[in-house]
Amino acid sequence: MIKVENLFYSYTKDSKYAVDDVNFEVAKGEAFGFLGPSGAGKSTTQGILTGLLPMQDGLAEVAGYNMKNPSRKMFNKLGVSFEQSNVYGKLTALENLEFYRKLFDVETIEPNVLLEIVGLSHVANKKASTFSKGMKHRLTFARSMLNKPELWFLDEPTTGLDPAIANQIKDVIKEKSKEGSTIFLTTHNMFIADELCDRVGFIIDGVLKLIDSPRNLKLKYGQKLVDIEYKDGNEIKKDSFSLIKEEERLKLNHIINNYEIELMHTKEATLEEIFIKVTGRGLV
């Protein structure tokens, strides 16, 4: 669904690249996450793939269209929900969706249905200018679903939303993913990436450092640890052991056999820890 080869982009049109020789593919039906800190090149890549930024160097194919020469028809297949996306303040939530609906040549979803999904039904007839940032965000998200997109671009889909709404949005994304939509999601939130994505790419300073599934990354880079709390006389002791190192496993066995265990659980490496291991930098 997306094919990117040797993609470069420079805002200054020199050798200072915001996207620096990036290569990846996203298969149909896959949920792919672009993970990186602020300024890594996520939005720039997404901008090129959605036609907001012109192609400079390399190859980018999106939904079968070459981005050197994208066709208007391509937008019938895409859904785009970016943080800075426009909603018209003078129009109501419903009018906004009705307006955008007319831009598509394909079958669209009833705006009222979408407002229900994103929890904005009660303000359907209120002007968008009166909305909070989170509400505008949800309206943009609803707009991005109008044309039942085959390929859905989501930029920080849950940032700035209260936890209940964020969960609702995550559920919608999971549902669409199950139904077979291809998702290209950019975020610096590793929990979102871990929860929603089949594969993630780590990008930093415009360079895509590695791509793999969250599970493989955890197996490859994570060190399985067991945290344990146990009673030693009247004292509660805490310890942490690696399941990989023989010596530590023996110590763990010794504690299990000789002490009363209060609490014990395994701990996986998080994507954030792996990101730091791979790139030497954090996600913020």
Ligand SMILES: Nc1ncnc2c1ncn2[C@@H]1O[C@H](COP(=O)(O)OP(=O)(O)OP(=O)(O)O)[C@@H](O)[C@H]1O
């Ligand atoms: N319009 C612009 N003009 C000049 N430089 C820009 C412009 N937009 C982005 N950049 C630079 O390009 C690089 C990549 O930025 P980009 O916005 O793609 O990062 P990002 O990973 O999306 O960050 P964020 O998570 O903050 O959105 C950064 O060094 C940024 O300063």
